[in-house]
């Protein structure tokens with residue numbers, strides 16, 4: 001996979017040369033090129049922003065440097081594959097959610113271009129024009145506001161990169177990850193343990209040292225249900241009951257969830273809330289303030 005990143009802060013992308021993604025690049029599994037947007041400006045101040053039409057706070061990124069940057073990066077296609085069309089990824093707080101499924105989809109693309117905005121974002125016409133030339137994905141990494149797209153690109157490239165063939169060792173399969181398509185699609189991973197078997201008086205759960213691989217898999221799945229019920233109950237609500245076996249249903253019943261028609265629902269949705277609106281986990285240990 002080839003990845004181009006256009007930004008006014010190329011040094012912000014330095015982490016892509018380190019660790020998992022850096023090693024994958026060293027091994028030729030992906031190629032990351034970062035580009036300074038200001039190299040496509042022509043004024044002495046290398047201006048990339050201007051005041052917003054219609055007024056309002058902040059600045060907006062000017063379209064001209066972006067247009068020239070995208071023209072240049074797209075034209076820099078490898079001679080052996082002249083028909084190759086990149087997908088343009090634009091991180092933005094108003095984008096569609098960047099999910100594990102989206103990471104897996106983008107990992108299938110041979111060429112991604114990431115456009116990092118700053119200020120209040122990029123002039124809309126840049127994206128509207130790009131849509132007529134290539135697939136464009138406007139994506140958000142979560143419901144909070146960053147100061148620019150660079151950190152979102154680090155997040156997305158790491159999530160995509162670890163899915164590329166050969167990047168993870170066989171020992172670190174992505175199959176059991178939280179959100180992985182299949183058995184973990186709507187589940188969070190349970191706890192992990194390593195040696196020593198006892199640390200500061202705390203023993204590793206005995207089942208994990210039993211050597212009974214069937215029982216261990218069952219215990220791990222039960223732990224995943226418990227973790228998901230506690231931290232992300234809305235994920236349990238989208239589990240497909242048809243994909244649940246008898247032991248799954250027993251584990252979920254113990255956590256206060258049952259099947260109603262073709263949906264999984266909490267036993268007592270309204271009553272599960274404390275009168276002051278706190279979730280059960282919040283009042284388990286402490287009295288109300």
Ligand code: JFB
Nearest residue numbers: 091092117118140141142144146148149152
């Ligand atoms: C991404 C960005 C800004 C508009 C823009 C460019 N989940 C996320 N939160 N914030 C961003 C994001 C993603 N992906 C994000 C790109 C840009 C934020 N900004 C700052 C602030 C307010 N409104 C500029």
